[in-house]
Amino acid sequence: MNYDSQPASSPATLAEARRSACPGLVRVVAARDGGLCRIRLPGGVLSAAQARAIAHAARTDADGTLELTNRANVQIRGVRAGQEAALTAALIAGGLGPANGVQTPANLCAADELRNLMLSPLAGLDPHALFDTTTLAAPLVAMLQNEPRFAALSPKFALLIDGGESLAALDHPHDIWLAATREGDATRFAFGLAGCPDDGATGSIAATQVQALIRALLHAFLDLAAPDQLRMRDVIASHGAAALLDAAQRHADFAIPTPQPAADDHAPANWQRPRVDLTRRLGAHALHANGDGYVGAQPPLARLDAATLDALADLAERHGDATLRITPWQGALVPHVARAALMPVLDALRALGLSVDAADPLARTIACTGSAGCAKSRADTKADALRLAPHLPPHVQAHLSGCERSCAAAHRAPFTLLAAAPAHYDLYERDASAAGFGRLVARHLTLEAAAHAIAQRAPEPF
Template identity: 35%
Template sequence: MPQPPSAAPRDEPVIRDRGDACPGALRLHAADDGFLARIRIPGGLLDGPAALLLAEAADRLGDGHIDLTSRGNAQLRGLGASCGGELEAVLARAGLLPAPTHERVRNVVASPLTGLDRAGLPDVSAWVAELDRLLCASPAAAELSGRFLFALDDGRGDVAALDGDITLAAHGTGGALLWTSGARRGVVVAASDAPRAALAAALYFLDSVRAAGTRAWRVGELPPEHALDVTELARRVGRGGEVADVPRRPPGPAPTPALGPIAGGPGGTVALSVLAPLGRLSTAQWSRLAGLTGRMRLTPWRGIVVPGLPAEAAPRALADLAAAGLVTSAEDPWRSVTACTGQPGCAKSRADVRADARAVVERSAGELPVHWSGCERRCGHPRGAAWVDLVATPDGYALTAPGRTPATTPRKDLAALADALRAARTTPATDPSQ
C-alpha cells in the first residue's frame, strides 16, 4: 500500500539542481489543455466579490471551471499563453495578489470549521490574516518554496494531520503549540504571538537550507545534520517559549468537516459543508456558492464551507446545492473519490482517470477513500489516512489497498474494475504499515 512520504529528516539529502517550478498565479504552468494558474487563498478564506471575479476569469480566460487543490487553493485551467497580464489585473482587483513577489509562498491551511460550530475550540481564523501579512512583509520569506506549507489548527487535529512544514495548534488556555514537520516536540507560545512564531520557524528553515547547500523545498528534505532543532527553534521564537510534546495523532482519517448543515455559528447561524466531485466546479456551481452569504471557505479536502446562513434558510439552500451537482451528504458515492488531472490535461497520464472514475463511481462505493492516478507520481493523493490506490499502467489499473495483494485490472474492463475496487474499499483489513 503506498503511503505519503515520511516527513522525518532523510538519511540522504535531497539535492535540487533547479528552483521550484510550482505553478502560481503569475507563473503559469504549460499543460496539455492549455496553461494553468494556481491561486493561493490563505486559510481558504474567500469573500463573494473575489470569488465572482475568479469565476469571471475562468469563463473569459479559461475553460469555465475552477479546480480545488489539496491545500485549499484554486486553479484555473485552459488558459491562453498570452493571458497572464489580464489574469494578473483580475486577481489584483479581487485582492488576491497583496504581494506579487510572495504569491506562491502563501500556502496556509486552517481548520475550515473554526469559529463556526459548537466544538468549544478557539477561532484561529485571525491567525490566517496575520500570518499572511507577516509573510508578505518579509523579503526573506519570498525565498520559500511554492510547496512549503503552514497549517493552523484550532485544536481539533484536522489540518495538523496534513503534516505541514510548520504547524500551529491551539494549546491550553490562550496558547499555541508550534512544531515543524516530523518533530515530536514543539514550542508553546502565546496565541497572540503565534503567527510571528510561525514566520520565525520558516526563516529558521531557510537558514538551514543555506547551511546545508541542498536547496531543499520542504522541512522533511533537510539532511539529518541540518534538521531543525527544537531548542534552537525555542531560542529563535523567544519570549520564554517552553518546549512541549507534540500531540499524537489518533489512528484513522483526520476529522474532516461533516457534510451538510453545521450548527453553532455566530448569532445562531448555520454553515453548509459540501464537496466538489473530483474537486472540480463549473463557474455556475462556484457562483451559486459565492452568492449564498458572500463568504466561502475552501478546504484541503476539496470541499467548500459556506458560513453565515440563517438556520431557516439552510435546508432549501442545501437542496439547491445538491441539485446543482455538489456532494451534500456522507451517503453520496463521490464523497471519498479523488483523482489527478489525467488525460487530456496531463501529458504524463496514461488514462482519462476522471472519466473512468465517473464510469464506475456508483458501482464501487465503499468506506475507504480511493484515489485515481494517471501515472506513478500519484498527484493529489490523500494524506494521513489509509486509502485505495489506483494507478494507470501500460497494462491497466494497478490496485493496491491496506492488507490486500496488489493486482492489475485491464483498463477496458470497467465492470471488473468496479468489482475489484468495491471489494478493496469495503473489505475489512488491517493496514500492515500501522
Template identity: 35%
Template structure:
C-alpha cells in the same frame, strides 16, 4: 538526505505552469477563504481566459486551466484586482490551512480566522520568505476540526484558550505562544528553516539535512518538548451537510464532484451570497447561513451534493488525458464511472493490495462505504506514477497502458513499476530528488 537542485514547479498566478490544455495558474486562498464577490470575479477570469472551470486543490486553493501565455499579465492583474494576490513576490508562499469553520467552530479554543489573516500579512511583509518553496505548508489547528499533520512544515496547535503549541513536521518544539503572537512565531520558524536548509535546497522541514527532530530540538532551546505526534484523530468524515456554528447560525458543507467547480456551480454559490471556505477534501463550506434547508436545496439543485452518503465523496482524480501529456487514461471519466457505479451506503470491505481494476466493469472487491464509517475507502485516480494531487489516506488508482488500473493502498509509499507516460514540461524532475507529491 534529500538534495533539491532546483526550485519546485508548483504553479502560482505570476509563475503559471504548462500543461497539455494550456497554462495552469494556482490562486492561494489562506484558510481556503473566499467570498461570493471574489468567487464571481474569479469565475469571470476563468471564463474569459481559460476553460471556464475552477479546480480545487488538496491544499484548499483553486486553479485556473487552459490559459495562454499572452493572457497571463491580464490574468494576474484581474486576480490582484479581486484582492486574491496581495503580493506578486509572495504569490506562491501564502500556503496556510485552517478549519473551514475557523472562527465559528463551537469546539475551537482560538479564533483561527484572525490568526490566518495575521500570518498572511506577516509572510507578505517578510522579503526573505519569498525563498520558501511553493509547497511549504502552514497549518492553524484551532482545536475544532483537525487540521494539523506531520506532513505540514509548521503547525500551530491550540492547546488552551488563545494558546498555540508550535510544531514542525510533526515534532513539538516546546514553544507555546499566545494567539496574538502566532504570526510572529511562524515567521521566526520560517526564517530558521531557510537558514538551516543551507545549500540542500530542501522544500520541507522533513527534508532538512539534520532531520526534522533535530530542527525541532534546536528551536526548543531548553524548553520541555512533549514531542507527541502532530496528527490528531481524524473526523469520521469531511464537513458535509448542515454543521453547527458557535453562534445561532449554521454552516453547510457540499461535495464538489472530482473537485471541479463549473460555471453552473459557481453561479449557485454566488447567488447564495455566503462566506465560503474551500476544504482540503476539495469541497466547499458555506458559512454564516441563516436558512440551512434552503441552502442545501439550492446546492443540491446545482449539482453540489450535501449528503454525507454521496457517492462522489472521497473520489478524486488528477487532470488526466487531454490535460497532461504524461497521462495514460481519461482518469476523470473513469473516476466518475467508479463513483456513479457504487452503492451509497455499502459496507466497507477495504482494498486488495496492488489489485488490478477494470474501470469499465467495476471491481466487486472494492466497495466504498457511507462516509460515517471510519473504514471508508477513498480513491484518487491518476494517469501516471507521478500521482499528482494524492490526498492523505486515499487508495491510489494508477492507470496502466492496458486500460486497467493498479490499486496502491493508502499508507503504501511504493508505487507500481509502470510507465510514467511521455515526458511533460509540467514538472521537471531532479536526478537527485524524487518528485514531491505533497
C-alpha cells in the same frame, strides 16, 4: 534575536532553486488543456465578489473550467495562450492578489507563492473551537511576504494552524503545523515539523508566541537548507529535528521547547488532537443553539464551471455572510446560514449537481487531472473515476492518480489506484508499515477488476 547567522546557502541561491512548475497567480503554467492558474486563498476564505471575479476571468481568458484543490485553493484551467497577463491583472483587480502592495512582477510572484497557510474551514465560526485562528492569518501572511529572506522559500512550503475546530484536515502533512490545546485555563499551541497533528507534537508554546515561533523556524530552515532542500522534511532528514530547533532558538527571544521523553505523561509527544467527523464537510449542520450553521458541498471530482461558482456566490450573498469557505477536501462551505435557510441552501447545492452527502460515491472518490490535462498522467483518471465510483462499496474512499506525484491527494487514501496504462491501474491499500501509497495489492487491473478487488478488501460498514 539573531538574524545574522550564515545560512547554508544564500537567499539568492535558494530563490533560484525554488523556481518550479508550480502554478500561481502570476506563474500561469502550461498544461495539456491550456494554461493553469492557481489562486491561493490563505485560510480558504473566498468572498462572493472574489468568486465572481474568478468566474468572470475563467470565462474571459480561459475555457471556464475551475478546480478546487486539497490545499483549499482554486485553479483556473484552460487559460488561452496570450491571455495570461490579462488573467492575472483581472484577478488582482478582483482582490485576489497579495495584500502587501508589491509592485514588480518578480516580487508579486514571490509574495503570491508565500501564502500557503491552511486553517480549518470552520476557523472563526465554530463556537466550540479553542482558538480563533483567523486572528493569526493576516499577520502571518504579512510576515511571510514582508521579510525579504522568506522569498527563498519553496512555493510548496506549507503551514497549518489548527484551532481545535470540529472539522479539520488532520492527515495533511505540512512543513510546520500548530494546533491549539487547553492546559488548565490557558490555551497553548502544540507544534510539529514535516508532518501533521496525527503524528504527535514536538513541543508546545503560548498562543502569544505563534508568529515568533514560525518566524524562528523559517529562519532556521533557511540557515540549514542546501539549494536542493526545499521542504522541511529534507532538512530534518539531513540535520535532524534537534539541530533545526537549536538553530531556531538563535532567532527567538523565548525558550523553544525540545521533544520530551515519551514516558512523561505531560510530554507534547503524547498529545493527541481530538478526532473529527469528516462527514460534516458535507450537508447542513447547526453550529449554534439557535440552529444557525453552515452547508457543505463538493463538486464531482473537484471540477466546476464558472456558472456554478457564480451560483455559489449568489447563495452566499442571499443566505450567508457573502463568503465561501473552500475546504481541503476539494469542496466549499456556505457559512452563517440561518436555521430556516439550511435546507433550501442544501437543495440549491444539490440542484447545482454538487454532492451534499458523504455517502455519495463521488464524494468518496478523488482523481487528479489525468491525461486530458496533464502530459505526465498515464490514464484519463477523471473519466475513469466516473466509471469506478458507482461500483465502490459503501463508505470506501478511493484515489486515482495518473502518476506517482499524487497531485490530487496530500493524504494516503484507504485505496489508491496508480495508473499503469490507459484504463489500467496498480492497486494499493493503506498500510502504516508501507511507504508511499501503501501496500501493493495487484498490478495492471482494469477498472472492473479494481472495483472487485476493493470490494473484497473493504471493511464492513459501521
